[in-house]
Amino acid sequence: MKYVKLIVCMMMLSFMGMPAMAASEEGGKLNTSEIVVEHIKDSYAWHVTTIGDRAIVIDLPVIVRSSTGWHIFSTARFAEESDVKGYRMGPDNLAIATQGDNAGKIVELQNGVEVRPFDISITKTVAVMMINVVVLLCCILIPARWYRRHKASDPAPGGFTGFIELIIDYVEENIIKPGIGNGYEKYSPYLLTCFFFILTNNLMGIIPFPPGGGNVTGNITITFFLALCTFIVTQVSGTKHYWKDIFWPDVPLPLKVFPLIPLIEFVSIFTKPFALMIRLFANMMAGHAIALSLTCIIFVVAAIGGATFLGMSAISVVMSIFMMCLELLVCFIQAMVFTMLSSIFIGLARAKAE
C-alpha cells in the first residue's frame, strides 16, 4: 500500500513512450499548421482519434432549413470523401463544401450554385459547450442545495461545497465588490456566471480527451457573445452622469466642441468590450495552438527516427507538461481578468456625480 504512489508514478512515466508508438508511417510532409487549425476549428463531426485505420468519430446532428424545408439528420450521411467538384454529398441536395468561400460548411446545391441554408446544427463547439454547461450546473446547483437546507448560523460547509464557497467568496470580495462598489449584489449573478462559465470552459478545453478537449472559449463567436452581454449590462446600468461624461465631458471648450473628446469617448464604449473579446479568444486559442504544436513536434521528428526521435519526444513531453501547467494558470487568470474588467466597466458606468 505504501508503494502505491511509486507504482502510479512509474506507470505514468512509462506513458512517455506512447507518443513514439502513435507516430504512424506517413508518406509525404506533415502539414502541422493544418493539423493545429483543424483541431481548433469548429466542425460538424467530433473526430476523437484515429486508431490504426479506423477513425473514431462522434457524428453530431445537422439541423438545417434549406429551400425544401427543415432537415435533421446525422453527419454520418455525408460522404467520407469529396467528389470531383469538391463537395461531400449528403441527402436532399445538401453537401459540405471543401473549397472556396464556404469551405467546411454545409451548402445547398441549387443547380450547381452554392447557397448557405439556415444552419443551426449541433457542431462540435456547441456539443462541447452543452457538456460543459451540464458540468457547470452540477458544480453550482449541487452545493447550492446545502445552503437551502442549513441556516445562516450553522458552521461553514466542508468538502466540495466549501471549496465552491471559497471560490465564490474570493470572486465576490476581490473582484466584484471593489469593481462595482455598493449595490454590487444586483450584478453578482451575472458576473459570477461569467466567471464560472469562462473558467469551466477553459478548464475543460485543456483536458485532451472527451468529454473535454473542445475549444469553446477559443472560438470568437462565443467570446463575442460574452463581450456583448457585458456591453449590454454596462450600458443599461449607465447613469445620467456617465452619459454626460461621454458626450459633454469636463474638458476645455476647444476639445469638446469639435467634437474630439466626445468622439473618442463614444468609440471607447465599443472598444472596451471588443478588447475583452479579443483578449479571451486569443489567449485560449494560442494556448490550444501551442499545446497542439508541441505534440506535433513528435510526429515531425518521427520521420527522422533514431536518437533524435527519442530525444525530441522526451523534450516535447517535458515542454507539454510545462505548457499545460502554464495553461492551467492562464485559464484562471483569463476568467478573473474578464470578470474584473466587466465589474470595473459596470462600476464606472454607475458613477454618480461627486
Added chain:
Amino acid sequence: MISTLLLAVAADGIAKFGAAIGAGISAVGAGIGIGRIGGQAMDAMARQPEVMNKLFTNMIVAAALIEGVALFAVVVAFLCI
C-alpha cells in the same frame, strides 16, 4: 516586369514571412512589458513584504492586460498565414 512576376509567385511565402515577423516582434514587446512589471513588483515586494499578496494579484492582472495586447498581434498574424 520579371520582378513583379516573381513577387506574384512569392506572395504566399511573403505573407507567411510577414506573419512570422509580426508575431515575433509582438512577443518582444510583451516580454519587455511584462518583464518590467515583474521587476518592479519584485522591488516593491522586497520593500514591503506584508503587502506581497496584493502586489502579486495586481501584477498578474497587469501582465494579463499586456498579454492581451500582444495577442491582438498574434491574431492578426494568424489571419495572414
